[in-house]
Amino acid sequence: MSKFLNFIFITIFFISCQNHPSNNFDNYINTVAGPISIDSMGLTLIHEHMLVDFIGADSINSGRWNRDSVEQKVLPFLLEIKQYGVQSILDCTPSYLAKDPLLLKSLSEKSGIQILTNTGFYGAVGGKYLPDFVQTESAEQLADRWIAEFENGIEGTSIKPGFIKISVNEADTLSLIDQKLVKAAGITHQKTGLTIASHTGTWRTAVQEVRILQEMGVNPSEFVWVHAQNEPDFENYKVAAEMGVWISLDGIGWAIDPYVDRLIFAKENGILGNVLISHDAGWYDPAKAGGGDFQPFTNIFEKLIPILNGKGFTEKDWDLLLKENPKSAFSIYK
């Protein structure tokens, strides 16, 4: 009898282990405070930064910044945007550029804003932010590292990534390292359901990433074309949208005019449903005195929305751009 009970217990144990991840939501997202239903995301800024250190993968270490000082600097900017209804922020600082999940967790607790962090590596700037093992490991081995963060938590914490963030160098033909990063992201997506956001720029580069993913059987709707504002030919936004790619117009913290033109084009061509917007603003920089000048997360609310409302944008458009699209783009389906 006891052997039989043992068998039952072991079977139940294995079934519950395979039923990862452990939450009760059908469509969900991982915040730094744990999983939430995707419907709790609310108004979301999909690309911002609390902390970035540009020293490079060979020199970076968490001793370069003091969490309390970073918090003191960043917290007022998070509290500031609560008046605009911001409920969630995707922090896009990758590993080896000062991704600090415990800092994000503390900022989330103190501000009341849900913050998401990421897994993945940053290949742009000629690989300055890639650790040496990326040269020799396979896409599968890199993916194993990222999947482990999803399953067990990041850097010994229980904090899990809410999305994959990679980056590649602009090129007519993606470098072998960048191709490997894209493949690793594809594998990680297939194992975890996490959406892939890739710092890219122009469509000539982004489309190569999409093709690699398609060859692996990953739907383009799982891919976010980060910094798509760098694309000069607006017709390519239509091509990307037709494929289902998410077009991320995400530098609004630094300029307004290029976004006005692009968003009007997107609305007129019926592709707003494929567009994401954010500021790419922040951040505390440990190399600068006091963390340097912090760019606030407010231009969308204080500048872009009034300008575009004067050109026919409606509440429905903003709901799509700031609530519905982030939900659809980053939801993890069980």
Ligand SMILES: [Zn+2]
């Ligand atoms: Zn960024």
